Amino acid sequence: MPLDTSFVARKFKQIGTRPLRPDGLDKVTGRARYGADYNAPGQLIALVLRSPHPHAKIKKIDTSKAEKLPGVKAIITSADLPDLTNGDRGMRDMLENCMARKKVLYDGHAVAAVAAIDATTARKALKLIKVDYEILPHVTDVDEALKPSAPVIHDDIFTDGVEPKPAKPSNNNKRATFGHGDIEQGFKDADFIVERSFKTEQTHQGYIEPHACVANVNPDGQGELWVCTQGHFVYRNQCAALLGMDISRLRVTASEIGGGFGGKTHIWTEPLALALSRKANKPVKLTMTREDVFRASGPTSSTSIDMKIGAKKDGTITAAHGVLRYHGGAFPATWAEFGAMTAFACYDLKNVRSDSIEVIVNRPKTAAYRAPSAPMAAFAVESAIDELAHKIGMDAVDFRIKNAAKEGTKSSYGPVYGPIGIGATLEAAKNHPHMKAPLGKNQGRGMACGFWFNFGGQTCTDINVTPDGSVTVAVGTIDVGGSRASIGLMAAEELGLPYEQVRVVIADTSSLGHNDMTDGSRGTFSTGMATVAAARNCIKELCKRAAKMWDIPEDAVEWVDGMAKPAGSNAGNFPPLSIKEIAAAAGNTGGPIAGHNELVADGAGVSFATHICDIEVDPETGLSRVKRYTVIQDAGKAIHPTYVEGQYQGGAAQGIGWALNEEYIYGKDGRLQNAGFLDYRIPVCSDLPFIDTMILEIPNPNHPFGVRGVGETSIVPPLAAVANAMSNAAGVRMTHIPMSPPRVLKAIEALKKH
Amino acid sequence: MVEVHLWGALRPIVGGAHSVFVDARNIRELFKKLGEDYPSFEPHLKRGVAVSINGKIYRDMWDTELPGDAEIYLLPRIPGG
Numbered sequence: 001m002p003l004d005t006s007f008v009a010r011k012f013k014q015i016g017t018r019p020l021r022p023d024g025l026d027k028v029t030g031r032a033r034y035g036a037d038y039n040a041p042g043q044l045i046a047l048v049l050r051s052p053h054p055h056a057k058i059k060k061i062d063t064s065k066a067e068k069l070p071g072v073k074a075i076i077t078s079a080d081l082p083d084l085t086n087g088d089r090g091m092r093d094m095l096e097n098c099m100a101r102k103k104v105l106y107d108g109h110a111v112a113a114v115a116a117i118d119a120t121t122a123r124k125a126l127k128l129i130k131v132d133y134e135i136l137p138h139v140t141d142v143d144e145a146l147k148p149s150a151p152v153i154h155d156d157i158f159t160d161g162v163e164p165k166p167a168k169p170s171n172n173n174k175r176a177t178f179g180h181g182d183i184e185q186g187f188k189d190a191d192f193i194v195e196r197s198f199k200t201e202q203t204h205q206g207y208i209e210p211h212a213c214v215a216n217v218n219p220d221g222q223g224e225l226w227v228c229t230q231g232h233f234v235y236r237n238q239c240a241a242l243l244g245m246d247i248s249r250l251r252v253t254a255s256e257i258g259g260g261f262g263g264k265t266h267i268w269t270e271p272l273a274l275a276l277s278r279k280a281n282k283p284v285k286l287t288m289t290r291e292d293v294f295r296a297s298g299p300t301s302s303t304s305i306d307m308k309i310g311a312k313k314d315g316t317i318t319a320a321h322g323v324l325r326y327h328g329g330a331f332p333a334t335w336a337e338f339g340a341m342t343a344f345a346c347y348d349l350k351n352v353r354s355d356s357i358e359v360i361v362n363r364p365k366t367a368a369y370r371a372p373s374a375p376m377a378a379f380a381v382e383s384a385i386d387e388l389a390h391k392i393g394m395d396a397v398d399f400r401i402k403n404a405a406k407e408g409t410k411s412s413y414g415p416v417y418g419p420i421g422i423g424a425t426l427e428a429a430k431n432h433p434h435m436k437a438p439l440g441k442n443q444g445r446g447m448a449c450g451f452w453f454n455f456g457g458q459t460c461t462d463i464n465v466t467p468d469g470s471v472t473v474a475v476g477t478i479d480v481g482g483s484r485a486s487i488g489l490m491a492a493e494e495l496g497l498p499y500e501q502v503r504v505v506i507a508d509t510s511s512l513g514h515n516d517m518t519d520g521s522r523g524t525f526s527t528g529m530a531t532v533a534a535a536r537n538c539i540k541e542l543c544k545r546a547a548k549m550w551d552i553p554e555d556a557v558e559w560v561d562g563m564a565k566p567a568g569s570n571a572g573n574f575p576p577l578s579i580k581e582i583a584a585a586a587g588n589t590g591g592p593i594a595g596h597n598e599l600v601a602d603g604a605g606v607s608f609a610t611h612i613c614d615i616e617v618d619p620e621t622g623l624s625r626v627k628r629y630t631v632i633q634d635a636g637k638a639i640h641p642t643y644v645e646g647q648y649q650g651g652a653a654q655g656i657g658w659a660l661n662e663e664y665i666y667g668k669d670g671r672l673q674n675a676g677f678l679d680y681r682i683p684v685c686s687d688l689p690f691i692d693t694m695i696l697e698i699p700n701p702n703h704p705f706g707v708r709g710v711g712e713t714s715i716v717p718p719l720a721a722v723a724n725a726m727s728n729a730a731g732v733r734m735t736h737i738p739m740s741p742p743r744v745l746k747a748i749e750a751l752k753k754h
Numbered sequence: 755m756v757e758v759h760l761w762g763a764l765r766p767i768v769g770g771a772h773s774v775f776v777d778a779r780n781i782r783e784l785f786k787k788l789g790e791d792y793p794s795f796e797p798h799l800k801r802g803v804a805v806s807i808n809g810k811i812y813r814d815m816w817d818t819e820l821p822g823d824a825e826i827y828l829l830p831r832i833p834g835g
Contacts, residue, residue, distance in 0.1 A: 090801065161763035163770065176830075177762030205835075262835025337763065337830050355762075370835035414759055414827040415806040453832045455813060520834025600814045702810070712835055 003533035003599065007699045007706045014493045015705060018642045021485040022504060023256065032256045035212030035228030040283035043214060044073050044115040046276050047122040048269060048286070049129050050296060051104035051111055054362040054670025055138035055151065058102060058131060061112060066128035071121035074280035075129070077112045081275055084244050093331040095242050097365045098271050104133070105153065105330035106362050107671045108295025110269075115276040115284045138362040138670040142327045143304050145171040145361045153360050157332055171360040173332035178340050178413045179353035186319025186351030190310025192391045198380040200719070200737040201663035202302040205369050206654070206682045209258025210293045215273035216283040223250045223277075227270055230260040230478050231517025235267055236509045242271045243278070250274075253508040254478050261654070262368030263298050265519050294675035298367020299664060301326040301335045305380040315394050315402045319351040320344050320412075324377060327359040329366040334358055335373045342716075343377035344412035345451040346422050346608060347385075348405045352412045362670055368519060370651060371452040371712035375658065375719050379737060382448035382720030387733060396724070397430045400449060417606070421634035421698050422449060425610035428694055434612045434630045443616045443627060444729025450609045450716025454525070454709035456601025457516035461530040462507070463491065463538045465593040469580030471497060473534075474507040475527045476515025481650070481711060482643030483523040489639050490528045490705060494535035496562030497579065513598055521709025524639060525700075526601035532704050538595025545589040546577045603702025604709055609633035611652065611717040615725040622745030624726060626656055630692040636700040636708030648714045649691040655718025657683040663738050756820045758784065759827045767794040781805050782816035784826075802831035 026032040063075045078101045085091040100109045112129050116122040137151040144150055152169050159166050160174040187193060213227035223245060229235045232254040240247045257264065273286040288297070306323040322343050326336035336356035343354045354377075389399035404422045411417055429435065429447060439445060462474040473491050477483065484504040492499045516522070543557040546564030550557075556571035557564050563576035586593050614628040631648040638644040661681040665673040674680045699706025719737055727733050732747035759773045768774050776791075778784035784805070788795045804813045806827040812818050813831055820826060 161766060163766035174763060177765075262833075265833070265835070334830060338832060341830065341832070368833045368835040372833055372835050414761065414829065415809045415811075416825055418809045453811070455811070455832060455834060457813065517834075520832065522834065602812045602815060602818075603810055 003529065003536065003597065003704065005529060005603065005702055005704055007701050007703055012493060014489050014499055015637065015639050016641060018640060019485060019499045021482050022488065023479065023484055034209050034258050035255045036287045038214045038226040038255060039285065040214050040216055043283040043285050044117060044280055045119045045122050046113055046115045046273055046284050046286040047119065047126055048110045048272065048292065049112040049126045051100065051107065051109040052671065053104055053133055053135055054107045054140065055136040055153065056104050056133040057136060058100060058104060058111065059134055060132040062130040063112065066114060066125040069121065069125050069128060071117040072114060072125045073117065073282060074115045074276045075112060075125070076272065076275050076279060080279065081242065081271065084242065091241060094238065094266060097331060098267065098269065106364050108364060110272065110296065113272045113276055115280050140361050140363055140666045140670055142302050142325050142359050142361060145327065145359050146325065153330060153362065157360065172357055173360060174334055174337070174358040176337045176340065176356045177353065180410060181351030183319045183321050183351045183353050187310045189312065189318040191313045192388060193308065193310040194384045194388045194391065195308040196384060196735055198305045198307060198383065198735045200303045200376040200379060202299050202363065203369070203658050203662040203664070204294060204299040204680065205259065205261035205263040207259025207261060207263060210288040210290055211264065211268055211297060212287040213270050213273050214283055214285045215270065215277040217274055217278040219281060221245065221249050223274060225250065225252045225270060225274065226255060227252060228255045228257050228264060230257065230264040230480060230519055232478065233476060233509050233514045234517050235270060238267045239271050239274055243274055251508055251510045254506055257478055257480055260480055261370045262372055262519060265368055265517050268297055290677065291675040294680065295672050296364055298365055300369035300372065301328065301366050303339070303376040305376065307380040307384045309384045309388055311388050311392060313392060315392055315399050317347060317349055317403045320349055322354045322377070322380060323357065324354060325357045325359055326373060327361045327363065327366065329363045330360060331365050332358065332360060333366055335366060338373035339377040341413040342374040342451050343381050346405060346449045347403045348409040349412055354412065370654065370715040374450065374452055374716045375655060378448065378450050378716045379719035379723065382717065383723050383733070386446065386724045386727070396447060397426060401426045401430065420606060420608060421696060422608035424634065424696055424698060425608055425632045428632045428696060429610040429612055432612065432630060432632065432694065434628060434692065437628070439614060440616065442619060442729060443614055444725045444727065445612065445614050446721050446724025446726070446728055447610060447612045448717040448720035448724055450713055452607050452713040452716055454522070454604040454607050455520040456522055456526045456604045457520070459515055459526040459530040459601055460513045460598035461527060461534040462512060463534045463595040465538065465579065465583050467583055467586070469578065469583040471495065471502045473502060473504040473531060474512060475504060475531070476507055476512045477523045477527045478506060478518040480518050480523065481647055482640060483527065485643060486524045486639040487527055487531050491531050491535050494532050495539065496559065521607070521711040522601070522604065525604050525703060525707050525709045528639065528705065528707055529601045529703060530597045530599055533597035533599060534595040537597060538593065541593050541595060542579065542582055545582050545586065545593060548589040549577060549582070549585055550574050605700045605702060607634065607708055607713040609713045609717055611721040613721040613725040615722060615729050617726060617730040617744065619730065619748055622741035622748060624660060624739065624744060626689060626722065628689055630694065631714055632694040632696065633710065633713055634696040634698050634708060635710045636703065637697055637706035638695050639705065639707060641695060644695055644710050645693045647710045648693040651712065651714025652691050652718050653683055653688055655715045656688060656722060659719045659722035659737060659739060661738050661740060756822060756824065756826055761829055764798060764828060767792050778820055780816065780820055781812065781818045784820060804829045804831045
């Protein structure tokens with residue numbers, strides 16, 4: 001039955017409550033099975049040989065000595081992974097990223113993989129593989145890569161989006177422009193202009209769990225993969241395509257996931273494990289080390305952004321222009337384009353333009369990171385907005401409220417907005433007690449706004465009523481932040497059953513139709529939508545069975561509070577039937593009772609947030625510490641408020657780490673210098689204050705319960721909120737992220753000299 | 755006939771215009787006719803293009819109707835994290 005996805009206001013009985021998450025007990029007692037916890041009988045251990053060079057031709061790979069080592073069962077190189085991508089550039093890049101072909105493109109690029117009886121043997125074998133490299137010049141900086149003198153990484157990349165098409169290849173794979181109006185005139189009309197250049201360094205999602213999988217491919221062509229992933233259906237499809245398998249022959253089971261944040265949205269080592277298993281005819285376990293994860297999974301882009309914003313004395317912004325350069329690592333990507341789309345989305349601008357420039361460098365293939373590309377753009381925009389407010393002499397919140405986008409505003413990326421929540425988050429921030437709290441010595445307060453799109457996508461859900469009337473819900477989206485609890489609540493609410501009577505599981509890829517990944521803040525939105533529809537189908541079947549039990553017409557039964565009741569003039573007078581009674585009779589009324597739904601969830605709706613940050617800066621050392629932090633964001637409807645708050649807090653914590661400490665540091669040799677958590681400093685609990693949250697609930701008109709995605713937007717404002725707080729605390733405008741103590745101290749000392 | 759606004763990267767395909775008029779009743783017809791009229795659209799359509807109809811962004815559903823007076827934008831398909 002197609003679902004009417006329109007929001008209908010109702011009084012909820014369970015939505016909005018805070019029951020325990022079904023995966024909680026296993027996780028806190030260590031019983032939950034993550035990727036590396038899977039084992040198969042007779043499995044081999046695989047390790048990957050990685051390039052020490054950022055850019056080099058592979059002249060020869062000699063595996064002969066390694067193959068002779070006792071205990072080695074299979075060795076693969078790119079020769080074992082023929083290119084089956086049939087002109088699909090995206091898939092070809094994915095294949096080449098999994099295993100280098102003619103060239104290595106970054107420090108850590110895989111060149112060979114070994115499966116052996118144990119890790120010790122595999123390590124010995126790696127040392128016996130001889131790779132003959134011809135070292136090429138490299139470039140790792142986003143600005144340097146655009147210079148005419150930079151080494152060109154791919155000789156088949158010609159800038160897309162410009163006319164005429166360039167005759168020479170370059171490291172700029174694409175340009176695009178968004179905006180409207182006349183920015184030249186807008187800047188002429190401005191009384192004040194802020195113009196600055198910003199840089200942000202590359203960061204990693206920093207998930208606790210390294211990538212891990214167990215692969216098993218039999219000689220009959222059937223395969224299994226147990227893996228940590230944000231999208232097991234997508235992993236299945238990608239692996240099958242690269243290995244030339246029918247998709248149905250590969251069954252993928254997702255483990256619990258120790259964080260992904262975008263980094264587990266496409267494959268890295270999984271095709272290698274499958275290829276090794278196929279070659280060795282044994283199950284193969286492949287677990288990345290933390291060093292592997294840093295060097296060869298998918299961090300976010302480093303960026304270089306030029307920003308110019310002008311306003312009148314009364315605080316009206318007259319023009320805004322940004323030029324955004326983002327790199328995609330060693331492969332063509334479009335991360336700058338997404339930055340350009342989101343940059344000015346919070347504001348109602350008559351004249352606005354954002355230009356995106358995509359860059360290729362000798363770094364690992366960039367992956368999505370929570371609201372991908374938006375935080376860096378927001379850092380530049382919100383820093384300039386804040387500085388402009390100061391120049392004009394307006395309060396930073398009032399300046400934003402005056403220029404905030406609203407229903408009817410033509411967005412900076414094109415379409416006209418429907419009802420949106422930026423104004424509500426700003427008003428809430430203005431009136432929040434945090435804004436009025438006193439500040440101590442060397443402390444400053446800053447705030448910033450953020451925007452993210454959210455989306456829906458392909459989803460399906462199965463609901464099965466068991467013989468005792470309890471219910472299982474099988475979904476295909478990975479639970480990264482408590483979605484099993486949220487989905488369980490939605491199923492229970494719709495069916496009229498207690499939450500405890502519903503169990504939600506993540507089904508494997510052979511048990512459900514294709515589901516898109518858990519990304520784009522879509523898990524609770526999309527799977528919630530499919531679950532509500534499946535529950536309604538299930539209720540229809542339950543009513544049909546009750547009608548059979550009473551021997552009355554189907555349309556004479558209604559479902560009220562988890563019970564079938566006779567309704568209408570043709571119903572007769574029967575006591576209500578519980579789901580338990582209906583389930584017990586299922587064998588006599590038509591067999592198992594189920595509800596199913598598959599849909600494409602559209603209408604996720606855009607998302608806005610406003611953050612407030614207090615920071616204390618030690619003027620002697622440049623060390624800073626966030627003292628208080630508040631997140632205000634619209635959730636549409638918070639199904640399980642605890643996990644909504646958790647998403648808000650998690651995004652803010654990651655953003656604060658990005659703002660203050662985290663960065664990939666490359667040496668002149670193009671090698672990553674800090675591939676470990678000792679040298680790549682993410683914030684831990686003791687580094688952060690408790691992060692306050694304020695959930696606004698402005699229902700999404702396109703979801704039956706009013707849900708909006710909440711997972712990503714909260715990482716967008718922190719870079720700028722922290723920078724603005726830093727500016728107010730120490731008097732320095734930081735334009736380079738992270739604002740690590742040496743950078744802050746340098747800025748403070750420069751300020752003293754002036 | 756609907757007016758379809760293009761983001762900057764698509765404009766070179768249509769000689770720099772910011773929008774084109776297409777005789778299409780739904781997203782499937784829109785993509786089909788854009789591909790026929792401008793073959794250089796094909797790689798973009800293959801990679802995935804989102805369609806904003808009166809501010810609501812659709813990514814997949816071909817049968818979504820395009821009302822004649824609707825504001826229609828082609829946009830890049832956003833990835834998520």
